Amino acid sequence: DTGVSQNPRHKITKRGQNVTFRCDPISEHNRLYWYRQTLGQGPEFLTYFQNEAQLEKSRLLSDRFSAERPKGSFSTLEIQRTEQGDSAMYLCASSSRGLAKNIQYFGAGTRLSVL
């Protein structure tokens, strides 16, 4: 078990382009979360998956954002028509219903810079 893996680690894009990030959770973790962290701030919740079902989305997740988790394994987060305000660190976390404390384990994040 190598922990939560996120790719790419860094992404630089021009305004208006589409970008996609990938998160591979800890194997057998059925819960997956996406958070966004802007410079100098704490992470903010974006969306939650239980297996392949996206059960909750924050109001921060505008219609330019879409997340999927096909087959309940890895997840992708896509941002369409990127804006400079989308520049942030995007963090993925996973947890298991089997663990008593539902501890969320975080990946190293994908840092997005929109020029």
Place this chain on the structure above:
Amino acid sequence: KQEVTQIPAALSVPEGENLVLNCSFTDSAIYNLQWFRQDPGKGLTSLLLIQSSQREQTSGRLNASLDKSSGRSTLYIAASQPGDSATYLCAVEGRLLSDQGAQKLVFGQGTRLTINP
């Protein structure tokens, strides 16, 4: 809406000092509270988790306390070392409406800690 505040925003102390980081939250109806460490450009590492029924947790030189009634938590670091330099984040767990068994984390803005050799 739950809001989490951390004071101070930044702290610089000489090596060897004991220090306290503060966290306050507005809604006392929390499940658990966690303290995380974040190194520059990196993800989050969980340091301590305090269940809502607990008052404190200890791990090595770290001790975290929780007072739900007053909406406060503190992280105490004993005998600080340069390797402790990082941003420390406090997060409270709020239940998701869609899944009563899962929680989303609401974070403070963090305290950036620098330990000077």
